[in-house]
Amino acid sequence: MSAQRRADDLASALARRGAGVAIVPTLAVQRHADEARLIEQTRRLLSSAPDVIVVTTGFGLRGWIETADASGLGEAIAALLAGTRVLARGPKAAGALQQVGVRAQWVAPSESSQEILAVLLDEGVTGRRIAVQLDGVGDPALVEGLRRAGATVVELPVYRCAEPADPRATGRAARELGDGRFDAVAFTSAPGADGWLNSLHDSGCVDRVRARVDDGSLLLAAVGPQTAEPLLAAAMPAVWPERSRLGSLVRLIVAELSRRAITVDTPAGLLRIFAQDAAVADTALGLSAGSLAVLRLLASRPGVVVDRETILGVLPGESSDPHSAEAAVWRLRSSLPDPEIIATVARHGYRLEAGPTS
Known part of the structure; x- marks a missing residue:
């Protein structure tokens, strides 16, 4: 996960479905980065109400109201929102407005500031006063586009995106992605996605990660x-849910990973193999790297005998002793719900039994 905001919520939802989750924020969010200016701008709005208020993020709206409330302006801001035309940049911003009892008059369906700019320019903004709750990078295209068209823009800086707090962690995660140690990366903001791409370039891993995205393994x-x-x-294909909600994102990730996993029907149930572990009948096996490598090899050719020399080729290290292959298979069998899933074929090797129990 590249997120910082609501990272625990997303991680918990995925963990409840059996996933192992690493939270590696690719940017930091500085709240109250310019609180004095935010309060000053808020007082300006309260003394002279704007024609339109643009809410770009739910996180930003909540931060604005919290900051205003700490200065004794919370109720006044709620009344201002209720009595002003409000546009929301997507469902998350609209949902945050609903939580404070305000219904957005228009919601950008694709969460794009360009959509909001197009709607306002189509209406005409010359001489109008428009308040914009800024996202973490400032939304310069929206602000400058409105000003060029003749609007007076009041900027509300609630938070700021900055470099990640632990660049070494982002670099380590980038290398592990290239090594195939993760099945998915989840993104909840465009700046976070930008930061992730930068971490790949800084770590020299962009080509390896792109190859995994292209072949469907990431x-x-x-x-x-x-x-x-x-x-x-950046030519990195991505998927997203129809509704921009964390719950929808979780369901999409679960469905996509299930679809993309190596799967084999075995007598003990459906086997699914992922980057770091495998599951039989939806029960995680907790395999070591060596056991997982052997299982992945056998699952790539179910029902076919694989000799010991081929098994040795996928094990960590450089052993040429056939007994090392036998020990690896023994360890793998000890982790399976039914050891007979892997059959021994005397003097030839081992076979993953495919097909349900008859």
Whole structure:
């Protein structure tokens, strides 16, 4: 996960479905980065109400209201929102408005600031006063586009995106992605996706990761189309749910990983193999790297005998002793719900039994 905001919520939802999750924020979010200016701008709005308020993120709206409330302005901001035309940049921003009892008059379906700009320019903004709750990178295209068209823009800086707190962790995660140690990366913001791409370039892993994305062994899942834009611009195919919600993103990740996993029907149930582990009948096996490598090899040719020399070729290290292959198969069998899933074929090797129990 490249997220910092709501990372625990997303991680918990995936963990409840059996996933192992690593949270590696590719950017840091600095709240209250310019609180004095935010309060000053808020007081300006309260003394002279704008024609339109644009809410770009749910996180930003909640931060604005919390900051205003700490200065004794919370109720006044709620009343201002209720009495002003409000546009929301996507369902998450609209949902945050609903939580404070405000219904957005228009919601950008693709979470794009360009959509909001197009709607406002079509209406005409000359001489109008428009308040924009800025996202973490400032949304310069929206702000400058409105100003060029003749609007007066009041900027509301609630938070700021910055470099990750632990660059070494992002670099390590980038290398592990290239090594095939993760099945998916989840993104909840476009700046986070940009930061992730930068971490790949900085670590020299972009080509290896791109190869995994292209061959389908690494899933890139974004919460919405705007979040996916940096990935698509970098020729990294990504998927996103129809509704830009964390719950929808979780369900999409689960469905996509199940579809992409190496699967074999065995007498003990459906075997699924992922980057770091495998499961039989939806029960995780907790395999070591060596056991997983052997299982992946056998599952790549179910029902076919694989000799000991071939098994030795996928094990860590450089052993040429056939007994090492036998020991690896023994360890793998000890982790399976039914050891007979792997059959021994005397003087030839081992075979993964395919097909349900008769």
